[in-house]
Every structure is written in structure tokens, then in C-alpha cells.
Amino acid sequence: MTSQLDRVVLIGVAGDSGCGKSTFLRRLTDLFGEDLVTVICLDDYHCLDRKQRKETGITALDPRANNFDLMYEQIKALKSGQTINKPIYNHETGEIDPPEKVEPNHIVVVEGLHPLHDQRVRSLLDFSVYLDISDEVKIAWKIQRDMAERGHRYEDVLAAIESRRPDFTAYIEPQREFADLVIQVLPTKLIEDKEGKILRVRLLQKDGVEGFEPVYLFDEGSTIDWIPCGRKLTCSWPGIRLFYGPDSYYGHDVSVLEIDGQFDNLEEVIYIEGHLSNTSTKYYGELTHLLLQHKEYPGSNNGTGFFQVLAGLKMRATYERLTAKSLKPQVPAAAAAG
Numbered sequence: 001m002t003s004q005l006d007r008v009v010l011i012g013v014a015g016d017s018g019c020g021k022s023t024f025l026r027r028l029t030d031l032f033g034e035d036l037v038t039v040i041c042l043d044d045y046h047c048l049d050r051k052q053r054k055e056t057g058i059t060a061l062d063p064r065a066n067n068f069d070l071m072y073e074q075i076k077a078l079k080s081g082q083t084i085n086k087p088i089y090n091h092e093t094g095e096i097d098p099p100e101k102v103e104p105n106h107i108v109v110v111e112g113l114h115p116l117h118d119q120r121v122r123s124l125l126d127f128s129v130y131l132d133i134s135d136e137v138k139i140a141w142k143i144q145r146d147m148a149e150r151g152h153r154y155e156d157v158l159a160a161i162e163s164r165r166p167d168f169t170a171y172i173e174p175q176r177e178f179a180d181l182v183i184q185v186l187p188t189k190l191i192e193d194k195e196g197k198i199l200r201v202r203l204l205q206k207d208g209v210e211g212f213e214p215v216y217l218f219d220e221g222s223t224i225d226w227i228p229c230g231r232k233l234t235c236s237w238p239g240i241r242l243f244y245g246p247d248s249y250y251g252h253d254v255s256v257l258e259i260d261g262q263f264d265n266l267e268e269v270i271y272i273e274g275h276l277s278n279t280s281t282k283y284y285g286e287l288t289h290l291l292l293q294h295k296e297y298p299g300s301n302n303g304t305g306f307f308q309v310l311a312g313l314k315m316r317a318t319y320e321r322l323t324a325k326s327l328k329p330q331v332p333a334a335a336a337a338g
Contacts, residue, residue: 008079009107009319010124012115014175015131016168018142020185021111023298024131024308028109030294031312032319032327038105040078042112043089045071050094061113061167072120078104079124107319116175127212127318129311130179134186135161137199177250180209181314183307188260190238198238200260201303203310207253211321213278214255215310217244220277233271234264242272259303266292266300279310280317282329287313 011028015021029037047067048058058065074084081104088097116122116130133141143157176182182204187193189200205214217224223245229235240261247256257276263269270288273279281287290309291300299305320326 007323008081008104009126009322010075010079011107011109011315011318012122012125012128012179013109013111013131014113014115014128014172014179016113016133016138016164016172018138019131019133020299020304020308021131023305024129024311025109025111026297027290027294027305027308028312028315031290031309031316032107036106036327037109038102038107039109039111040075040086040102041089042066042071042110042114043091044087046089046096049089049096059164059167061164061171063114063117063171066114068114068118068121072118072124075108075110075121075124078102078108106323107315113172114175116178117171122178126322127315128179129181129183130176132173132176132182132184134184136187137185177252180206180212181311182249183304183311185304188238190241190260198260198262199302199304200258201307203257203303203307204247204249205255205257206249207255211318212314213280215257215276215278216255217242217257217276221246226275228272228275233268235261236264257307259306262302264301266295269306272306280313286329 013021013024025039029039043060045067046060046065048056048065053059053065060066070087074086077084083104084102085099086102087099090097110121110125114121115125116128122128139158139161142161143154182202184202184204186200186202188198190198203215205212207214217226224243226242226244227239228242229239233240238261240259240263243256243258243260245256247254259272266288269291270285273281273285273287279287287306287309290312291305294300297305299308316327
């Protein structure tokens with residue numbers, strides 16, 4: 001291992017397909033810079049190709065379709081600074097292609113359906129996030145995408161979701177218990193919204209994780225219900241509501257931060273950011289700046305983008321704590337001057 005890489009920081013990002021992992025990974029790469037991050041898609045550890053899965057009736061969500069022994073050995077090797085020959089699952093052909101050489105990097109992100117499923121792989125992770133999209137929102141998103149963009153029928157879209165449900169419930173969902181952070185995307189409570197356009201997003205932060213300080217609103221440990229729509233925040237109907245408080249999740253104590261509704265003006269998000277503590281930002285307004293930097297990303301105007309950026313800042317803090325290195329933030333001219 002080179003002297004520059006005396007510590008590889010390993011991050012796990014778990015969730016079902018279509019739950020926003022690719023947007024989240026783009027936000028992480030923006031935050032850390034492309035040179036520092038290597039992303040490994042765990043689909044590459046499928047041991048059954050598409051044809052074999054069809055023949056056996058075993059889905060990609062089923063652990064039997066994945067080689068966890070190889071996954072563990074290779075991720076362990078990367079974490080200890082060794083180069084690996086990683087298999088490639090070809091999504092276009094559905095076949096397993098010849099392997100590619102992957103070098104260790106400062107930050108290695110393992111993302112996919114199963115990063116927290118195998119206890120051995122889980123034990124290697126330095127930080128983990130689970131993206132949890134509720135059924136109602138998942139159906140609304142999928143119907144919107146598959147019917148509008150792909151011309152699928154409503155019944156077929158629902159049937160496709162239902163066919164995945166048993167394996168999702170058995171093998172993917174239970175991983176939520178092991179994540180340091182869970183980003184939950186739910187239907188809004190502000191109005192009746194069947195299209196899933198307005199979202200209620202919750203950040204569940206596990207208490208007692210070494211080196212991790214949960215973000216809080218106003219007063220740590222209190223229960224806060226806050227409607228910030230006033231002179232500092234433009235809120236068109238149905239407005240925005242924030243919640244913060246303690247809760248229990250899979251028997252673990254968690255701190256919950258929730259945003260219901262959407263932002264009209266992203267520049268004003270700094271007002272909400274200013275009332276949060278332990279955000280792991282490096283300057284006033286950094287979270288807002290990171291959101292503004294890519295406002296075209298899905299979820300930037302609601303809690304999904306906000307909490308993805310917040311999770312990224314927590315990952316940066318984990319990296320700096322474990323490596324004792326400080327990453328330079330991208331400071332906008334206005335912040336630098338102020």
C-alpha cells in the first residue's frame with residue numbers, strides 16, 4: 001500500500017433499485033471529488049446471470065443469486081490496500097463479463113441491494129446509509145416513470161412491483177436495522193397527494209455510533225415541531241413542516257429529523273440550515289451551497305436532497321476522523337468573502 005493510502009474508508013449505500021442511489025452517489029462524488037472516490041456496484045457479484053435467474057426463478061434480490069464469499073474477500077482486500085480483479089455484471093446483456101482491475105482508493109463506496117446483508121461485509125464498513133422509499137411513493141414514482149416514459153400499462157407496473165415484494169421484504173428491507181443512517185421517503189401529511197409529488201422525508205440517525213454526532217434542531221434531545229414559513233422562508237401552499245425528536249427503531253435509540261413539504265427558493269434553505277446543529281459543515285451555508293450547486297438533481301427541492309447532502313457531510317466527517325486528514329471544501333466566492 002502506498003503511503004498516501006494508509007487508510008481506505010469504506011462506505012455502504014443500500015436500497016432497492018429506483019430509490020435514488022444514483023443521485024446520492026453523484027452528490028457524494030461532488031462532495032469528495034472524483035479522484036478520491038471509487039464506487040463498486042454490488043450487482044457485479046451476481047453469480048447467476050439473467051438467463052439462469054429466469055430458468056431457476058431466483059431473483060437478483062435473493063442472496064442465492066449473489067456470491068457473498070467473493071464480495072467479502074474482495075472488499076476486505078480493497079480495504080487493506082490491495083488491488084482486486086472484480087467481476088462485471090453487464091446490465092445490457094444480462095451476462096457476467098470478464099473481470100476488471102480495481103485499485104484501492106481513499107474512499108470506496110459499495111452500493112446496491114445487499115451491502116448490509118452479509119455480517120462479514122457489514123463489519124468492514126466505516127459508515128452506512130439505507131435509502132428507504134415507502135410503498136406508496138415507490139408505486140407513484142414507478143407509475144410516473146414507466147407509464148409516462150416507457151409506455152407501460154398501470155396493471156403491469158403494479159404487477160412488477162408486487163412480484164418483487166416477497167424477496168424485497170425478506171432480503172433487502174431487514175438491512176435497515178444495521179444502517180447508521182436511514183433516509184425514509186414517505187407521502188406528505190400536509191395534503192392528500194396521490195402522485196407523490198410532495199414528500200415527507202425522515203432522517204433516522206442511530207445514537208451511540210462511534211464518532212457520529214446526530215444532527216439536531218434547536219435543542220438536542222427535545223421534541224420540536226416547527227413550521228418555518230414566515231418572513232425568512234417563502235412557502236407556497238401546502239407549506240413546510242419540520243420535526244425533530246427521539247425515537248426507537250429496530251430496538252435502537254435514534255434521533256429523527258423530518259422535513260415535510262418542498263422548498264420554493266433553494267437559496268433560502270440557509271435559514272433552515274442555520275437552525276440545525278452538528279451538521280458537520282465547514283462554513284456557514286455549506287449545505288445550502290452544495291444543494292444549489294446541482295439544483296437539477298432529483299429531490300433538490302425537498303428533504304431527499306437535503307438529507308442526502310447531510311449524509312454526505314457526515315461521511316466526510318467520518319473520513320477525516322479515521323484518516324486525520326482534512327478535505328478542503330469548495331467555498332463559493334460569497335462565503336469566502338464573508
